[in-house]
Amino acid sequence: MKRLSLLSIAALLCLGFMTPSSAQDYPARPVQVYVGFPPGGSADIVGRLIMQKLSDSTGKQFVVENRTGAGGNLAFAATASAKPDGYSLLFSTPGIAINPSLYKKVSFKIEDFTPIALIGEAPLVLLANAKLPIKSINELVAAGKLKPDAIRFASSGNGSSSHLAMDVLRHMTGMQYLHIPYRGGGPALVDVMSGEVDVTMLPISESMPYVRDGRVIALGQTGETRSSIAKDMPTIEEAGVKGYASTTWYMVLGPANLPTAVVSYMQTQLSRVLQMPDLREKVEAAGVSIINGDSVKAKAFLDAEYKKWAALIKASGTVIE
Secondary structure (H helix, E strand, O other): OHHHHHHHHHHHHHHHHHHHHHHHOOOOOOEEEEEOOOOOOHHHHHHHHHHHHHHHHHOOOEEEEEOOOHHHHHHHHHHHOOOOOOOEEEEEOOHHHHHHHHEOOOOOOHHHEEEEEEEEEEEEEEEEEOOOOOOOHHHHHHHHHHOOOOOEEEEOOOOOHHHHHHHHHHHHHOOOOEEEEOOOHHHHHHHHHHOOOOEEEEEHHHHHHHHHOOOEEEEEEOOOOOOOOOOOOOEOOOOOOOOOOOEEEEEEEEEOOOOHHHHHHHHHHHHHHHOOHHHHHHHHHOOOEEEEEOHHHHHHHHHHHHHHHHHHHHHHOOOEO
16 A cells, blocks of 8 residues: 555656646647637637737647637637636637626626737727718717617627727717627628618728728728828727727737746747738738737736726616626
């Protein structure tokens, strides 16, 4: 029995010594990266660009999986409940900071995640059907005040950046609208172009091709300053709503208690690829201003966004069952 106990202790010690080695060897198998929205949307496009570059650069596999539904909540929940070993990560949009306050019940908390890297941010564009007799923000606000359901607004989903950016506009101006949530920005845009709905808000990368060919008109972009890919398009603030700004942003996270070695590896590799000129050019062409923030900056940013949206949502009274 004594011999068995000594062997058992020796085995446990060996396992203990193997743990750092295993962390140093990370990743030893493909890493699954959840995106909470459908293929073809901005989060999917930017996420795939970065993860493909990461795969090419490291020789490891970072595989994007679209876990769609409930404004990103399915992807957030899948990450929060994953084993904290670095093999289930999240390429996130602002919903992770918004949804715990917006939804009456979610299965995760902001503390259930480990922020790894803050990638960048991009404005949205407020788009209108080309035949709509509304050609400016002021005209849209006036129509929304005249009749509560006069404006049919298609968001890319409950709790999405487009939904909340429009809700901030409502809160700031007093306008009303009929909210119609879609499962992604693509279907919403199709129905704006056909006239089934009147307006939508989409990330600038998804919007510009349709603005340029005249299939929709742009009433304004949501950033504090004009995007480098749409310098001739006014911001919503410039178009008449003073103090308005609301952007979408991208962050890589893992579940809570992610090992320091995994965070360090991912942060280092992401920072390295985000400095590569070819990737920067592609990401910036998608309308994203690269921030390239480390895990400390990512956590501070996430905490600030959570507090900001919690206050805005409480003030607006918006709750989703």
